[in-house]
Amino acid sequence: MTNQENAKIELKLDHVYKSFAKKEGKEILNVIEDINETFHGGEFVAIVGQSGCGKSTLLRMIAGFIPVTEGSITVNGAKVIGTDPNRGMVFQKPTLFPWLTVQQNIEFTFKMRGILKENSEKVKDMLNLIGLYEFRNEFPSQLSGGMAQRVALARTIINQPDILLLDEPLSALDAFTRMNMQDEVLGLWQMRPQLAIMVTHEIEEAIYMGTKVLVMDKNPGKVQKLISIDMEYPRNRSSNKFVEYRNEILETLHFGVKEEA
Amino acid sequence: MKEDTTTQNKLTFEQLLEKEQKEKTKKDKVLDFLVCCLPILMGIIAILEYLYVPNFGNFKNLSPNTYITFIIILIAAYTAVFVVSLFLKKKNLYNKVISKAPITAAIFAAFITYDLLTLKSNKLLYPFFPWFNDILNAMKGDAAFLWECTLSTLKLLFYGYFFGAAIGFVTGIICGYSKKAKYWIDPIIKLLGPIPTATWIPLVMVIASTLYKGCVFIVALGVWFAVTTATMTGIESIEKSYFEAGQNLGCNTRQLVFRIAIPAAVPSIFQGLTQGMSSACVSLMVAEMIGVESGLGWYIVWAKAWANYGKMYASLIIICIIFTVVTQALAYIKRYVLRWQEGMVR
Ligand SMILES: Nc1ncnc2c1ncn2[C@@H]1O[C@H](COP(=O)(O)OP(=O)(O)OP(=O)(O)O)[C@@H](O)[C@H]1O
Ligand SMILES: [Mg+2]
Numbered sequence: 080m081t082n083q084e085n086a087k088i089e090l091k092l093d094h095v096y097k098s099f100a101k102k103e104g105k106e107i108l109n110v111i112e113d114i115n116e117t118f119h120g121g122e123f124v125a126i127v128g129q130s131g132c133g134k135s136t137l138l139r140m141i142a143g144f145i146p147v148t149e150g151s152i153t154v155n156g157a158k159v160i161g162t163d164p165n166r167g168m169v170f171q172k173p174t175l176f177p178w179l180t181v182q183q184n185i186e187f188t189f190k191m192r193g194i195l196k197e198n199s200e201k202v203k204d205m206l207n208l209i210g211l212y213e214f215r216n217e218f219p220s221q222l223s224g225g226m227a228q229r230v231a232l233a234r235t236i237i238n239q240p241d242i243l244l245l246d247e248p249l250s251a252l253d254a255f256t257r258m259n260m261q262d263e264v265l266g267l268w269q270m271r272p273q274l275a276i277m278v279t280h281e282i283e284e285a286i287y288m289g290t291k292v293l294v295m296d297k298n299p300g301k302v303q304k305l306i307s308i309d310m311e312y313p314r315n316r317s318s319n320k321f322v323e324y325r326n327e328i329l330e331t332l333h334f335g336v337k338e339e340a
Numbered sequence: 341m342k343e344d345t346t347t348q349n350k351l352t353f354e355q356l357l358e359k360e361q362k363e364k365t366k367k368d369k370v371l372d373f374l375v376c377c378l379p380i381l382m383g384i385i386a387i388l389e390y391l392y393v394p395n396f397g398n399f400k401n402l403s404p405n406t407y408i409t410f411i412i413i414l415i416a417a418y419t420a421v422f423v424v425s426l427f428l429k430k431k432n433l434y435n436k437v438i439s440k441a442p443i444t445a446a447i448f449a450a451f452i453t454y455d456l457l458t459l460k461s462n463k464l465l466y467p468f469f470p471w472f473n474d475i476l477n478a479m480k481g482d483a484a485f486l487w488e489c490t491l492s493t494l495k496l497l498f499y500g501y502f503f504g505a506a507i508g509f510v511t512g513i514i515c516g517y518s519k520k521a522k523y524w525i526d527p528i529i530k531l532l533g534p535i536p537t538a539t540w541i542p543l544v545m546v547i548a549s550t551l552y553k554g555c556v557f558i559v560a561l562g563v564w565f566a567v568t569t570a571t572m573t574g575i576e577s578i579e580k581s582y583f584e585a586g587q588n589l590g591c592n593t594r595q596l597v598f599r600i601a602i603p604a605a606v607p608s609i610f611q612g613l614t615q616g617m618s619s620a621c622v623s624l625m626v627a628e629m630i631g632v633e634s635g636l637g638w639y640i641v642w643a644k645a646w647a648n649y650g651k652m653y654a655s656l657i658i659i660c661i662i663f664t665v666v667t668q669a670l671a672y673i674k675r676y677v678l679r680w681q682e683g684m685v686r
Pocket of ligand 1: 134
């Protein structure tokens with residue numbers, strides 16, 4: 080399954096620190112402290128942790144929106160400076176451009192880089208893949224939440240980024256759409272197993288999707304535990320192993336397991 | 341994944357509307373038809389009233405047929421649209437006729453009322469309120485000159501609006517982007533913004549090289565102000581996430597401006613353009629009335645000075661028509677450009 084080229088991808092977080100200057104006063108807020116991990120192509124890393132522990136901040140540093148305060152982030156040895164379509168990010172809320180149609184949104188990246196002509200087939204395939212070919216000329220305001228999120232995914236994935244960053248991409252969806260979309264995201268990732276890093280606030284989602292689950296601690300945010308999920312896809316949410324992983328993560332997050340039957 | 345694609349029923353939009361509407365009964369349909377005939381009936385009454393109600397006192401109604409011709413043209417135009425709509429397969433036009441019929445009838449009723457109040461009874465005093473036939477004759481008699489004035493007004497409006505909007509667009513974008521530019525331009529806007537642009541006319545009359553250029557400047561100033569402010573706020577209030585998404589998808593700085601910032605600010609820009617248009621119309625009229633010696637605004641003052649009220653009203657009517665048309669045209673462009681907005685769709 081793993082593609083040779085992708086297996087070579089290596090994302091290295093080398094003692095990464097991040098602090099923000101608070102607006103009022105001269106206080107400094109330490110958000111990320113000493114994250115030191117290495118991830119590779121073909122992995123699906125799910126990040127869980129309490130609200131405000133710095134998950135988005137970590138993702139935004141990898142994407143290159145904000146610089147690290149200390150340490151370094153490197154991709155295959157090259158330092159991350161600024162954004163790159165090769166580190167594609169899907170945002171929490173669909174940030175589709177409302178003035179462009181579905182198709183124009185998806186081909187946006189090609190157009191910006193002046194390579195639309197040679198990729199027009201790809202756009203068509205992608206529209207079919209996400210099942211929105213018939214909707215290609217609609218504007219985002221006419222799509223349902225799930226459809227819009229699919230377009231947002233497609234728009235980023237069509238670049239075939241080496242590193243796919245997903246910041247709670249499914250949290251705006253209802254439970255049913257969400258479970259469908261989990262499979263769709265997995266499918267897209269498996270087609271070309273790049274490195275995917277997804278923030279989620281649902282532990283079950285993390286276990287269902289991730290090859291690894293990164294549990295983060297709060298104040299300041301650091302890695303509490305990195306758990307490898309050793310299960311075949313598609314995973315059974317009610318299997319014993321699944322429940323065990325779940326309890327392990329809950330315990331790590333200091334939530335007792337007493338209420339579990 | 342494919343569940344969304346199956347559009348089982350290939351309905352057209354009209355069929356959908358028809359299906360979702362309540363089934364119209366036979367009675368409703370007859371009623372609709374009768375409503376559509378109402379304007380024609382009113383038009384005929386207007387002609388009959390004009391012909392058979394005696395004129396007031398010793399009023400001399402010169403070339404009385406102009407009014408009749410005018411009303412007949414209106415009736416004919418309406419009837420043509422109505423008849424065509426009856427024969428079209430699509431019901432859009434017919435539905436539009438139904439919805440516009442009452443107001444059209446009311447317009448004819450207004451003609452009747454005005455005629456009764458002026459020519460037939462002098463309740464509205466002559467010469468301040470000339471009857472409609474008189475106005476039409478004034479329009480016809482002075483058509484060449486009125487046309488010249490209309491062109492002059494349109495030219496002034498176009499130049500002023502175009503320059504104001506174009507420069508305002510550019511300054512708005514620059515100020516929306518650059519803190520430094522805003523630092524210098526914002527005070528100008530804050531200081532000059534609240535002053536009606538017409539205030540500057542006397543000054544401009546003194547310093548401008550030609551009066552005409554000065555008036556273009558006056559019209560442009562108001563438009564510039566409205567468009568700059570709207571564009572600036574538009575750009576400033578764009579959600580940051582659009583820029584981030586753009587960057588992430590490979591936009592360079594230029595593309596961020598032209599592909600993200602400007603399209604995202606377009607709703608706001610149109611607000612400025614609309615506001616600018618009404619400002620332009622106001623300053624245009626004031627400028628023509630006290631500045632340039634041409635155009636419809638000047639014509640009004642001139643006609644009034646000669647106590648030629650028929651001509652005055654003629655010019656007034658043309659001004660009304662021009663401003664309505666430009667405002668509607670702008671609204672139409674806006675609707676088209678902003679068709680992606682929520683609530684704008686169909
Ligand atoms: N640009 C910024 N300036 C100052 N503080 C910031 C900035 N961005 C984030 N923070 C702070 O960093 C901390 C972590 O924020 P972050 O958005 O990474 O949390 P998160 O883990 O994604 O939370 P959630 O699950 O609620 O999305 C928060 O306390 C937040 O206030
Ligand atoms: Mg977050």
